[in-house]
Amino acid sequence: MLLEVKSLILLRQALGRLEEGFKHLPGWTVDIDLNDMRTVLSEVAERMQDNFPYQHPFYAGQMLKPPHPIARLAYMLSLWINPNNHALDGGRASSAMEKEAVGEIAKMFGWETHVGHLCGGGTMANLEALWISRCRRPGSKIVASTQAHYTHQRLCDVLNIFFEAIPCDRHARMDLNALEAMLKEDEVGTVVATIGTTATGSVDPLAEICALQREYGFRIHVDAAYGGYFTLADSLGVDTRRHFDCLAEVDSIAIDPHKHGLQPYGCGCIIFKDPSVGMFYKHSSPYTYFTSDELHLGEISLECSRAGASAVALWATQKLLPLVKKGTFAGYLDCCRQAALRFFRNIEADPRFLPAFSPELDIICWAPRANRASRISELSTQVFEKAASENLHLALVTFSEEILAQSWQDITWDQDHVTCLRSCLMKPEHLDWIDRIWGVVDDVAKKINW
Numbered sequence: 001m002l003l004e005v006k007s008l009i010l011l012r013q014a015l016g017r018l019e020e021g022f023k024h025l026p027g028w029t030v031d032i033d034l035n036d037m038r039t040v041l042s043e044v045a046e047r048m049q050d051n052f053p054y055q056h057p058f059y060a061g062q063m064l065k066p067p068h069p070i071a072r073l074a075y076m077l078s079l080w081i082n083p084n085n086h087a088l089d090g091g092r093a094s095s096a097m098e099k100e101a102v103g104e105i106a107k108m109f110g111w112e113t114h115v116g117h118l119c120g121g122g123t124m125a126n127l128e129a130l131w132i133s134r135c136r137r138p139g140s141k142i143v144a145s146t147q148a149h150y151t152h153q154r155l156c157d158v159l160n161i162f163f164e165a166i167p168c169d170r171h172a173r174m175d176l177n178a179l180e181a182m183l184k185e186d187e188v189g190t191v192v193a194t195i196g197t198t199a200t201g202s203v204d205p206l207a208e209i210c211a212l213q214r215e216y217g218f219r220i221h222v223d224a225a226y227g228g229y230f231t232l233a234d235s236l237g238v239d240t241r242r243h244f245d246c247l248a249e250v251d252s253i254a255i256d257p258h259k260h261g262l263q264p265y266g267c268g269c270i271i272f273k274d275p276s277v278g279m280f281y282k283h284s285s286p287y288t289y290f291t292s293d294e295l296h297l298g299e300i301s302l303e304c305s306r307a308g309a310s311a312v313a314l315w316a317t318q319k320l321l322p323l324v325k326k327g328t329f330a331g332y333l334d335c336c337r338q339a340a341l342r343f344f345r346n347i348e349a350d351p352r353f354l355p356a357f358s359p360e361l362d363i364i365c366w367a368p369r370a371n372r373a374s375r376i377s378e379l380s381t382q383v384f385e386k387a388a389s390e391n392l393h394l395a396l397v398t399f400s401e402e403i404l405a406q407s408w409q410d411i412t413w414d415q416d417h418v419t420c421l422r423s424c425l426m427k428p429e430h431l432d433w434i435d436r437i438w439g440v441v442d443d444v445a446k447k448i449n450w
């Protein structure tokens with residue numbers, strides 16, 4: 001079978017163990033009709049076939065990664081309880097697990113203090129960070145690079161904060177000169193540094209941004225939704241490593257366990273260095289905080305109900321695969337990074353293709369070589385479609401002339417943007433599959449009409 005099912009037996013066993021904790025209760029049964037359910041579930045299975053094969057190494061497109069079997073099992077197991085991590089009244093064990101798991105994430109970044117929690121995803125994590133930024137620096141603006149996630153501008157709209165985008169250099173990183181010019185001119189409350197942009201995996205120059213902070217005194221929020229876990233990797237370039245090593249200095253970090261952390265969707269995380277920001281979350285709830293004087297996570301999070309299952313899955317995953325350098329989990333990230341480097345070397349060595357950005361993490365961007373931006377875009381689309389028909393799933397991405405003109409000096413810009421090919425090589429298996437993936441790319445390149 002192509003789908004992993006071997007681990008399912010563990011679920012049955014663990015459910016028995018879970019049940020032991022409730023044996024003192026009088027027995028009762030839940031009435032279900034297996035036949036009706038079988039029919040519906042079979043229809044669900046059929047409907048779900050209408051998807052790209054995200055779990056397969058031949059899916060080398062968007063930022064999608066299958067959860068680890070332990071995450072899947074722990075998540076399912078907890079659904080028999082269905083805890084709610086708003087208050088300890090709704091999820092005692094899973095709240096404790098959330099505090100531990102989030103503490104391990106803070107420790108991974110070298111933080112000795114923190115306050116934080118899980119949330120729906122990177123967008124929600126960034127929302128909380130920008131909201132706290134506004135609480136700390138009312139009336140000042142928030143800046144992020146033009147390659148920052150599109151939601152920052154939108155979130156600033158929601159929060160009624162003035163947002164401005166800082167141009168990027170030819171590596172798709174925040175341009176430091178542009179940032180400093182902005183700092184001289186304006187009241188900047190918070191700089192959002194993206195440690196691993198969604199399009200290219202570029203890492204903003206955090207070391208220099210921290211140096212500027214000492215001079216100008218703004219807050220630093222790091223959007224590490226996609227790239228954060230790479231701090232454990234061994235194979236980062238020297239400069240990239242230097243920026244990751246500054247994560248210990250920043251004010252807040254958003255990271256998505258549902259991206260590189262092997263979790264099902266619905267698992268983001270926000271951490272703040274200064275635990276006293278908890279005071280901005282302060283509210284009273286007349287109905288929820290009763291069974292304990294201990295901290296209820298709902299007292300330090302913006303959302304009310306949150307899936308305890310997410311915390312349970314994350315805790316289990318980190319127990320099996322601790323967030324430590326040189327560990328198995330760190331090794332997975334190195335595989336992804338090596339896969340990207342190997343793929344990129346093939347691109348660079350092949351006269352049919354144009355590299356766009358050297359990969360800093362595990363995303364590669366490239367295009368079929370042609371003279372004009374419009375023709376490159378057409379060919380990218382052709383490769384994308386043809387590869388999909390051969391079961392290899394890539395992604396497309398659009399860049400502005402501004403960001404690529406310096407790297408692609410021989411290209412005629414007959415339009416101000418260009419469509420390129422993009423691959424997030426996020427599965428450790430990608431490393432073993434690179435030659436086969438490249439084989440399909442090579443094959444497709446021979447078949448398209450250049």
Ligand SMILES: *Cc1c(COP(=O)(O)O)cnc(C)c1O
Nearest residue numbers: 121122123149198223225226256
């Ligand atoms: C994915 C991503 C986000 C948004 O996160 P969601 O979990 O999709 O809400 C924000 N920032 C970056 C850098 C991302 O890669």
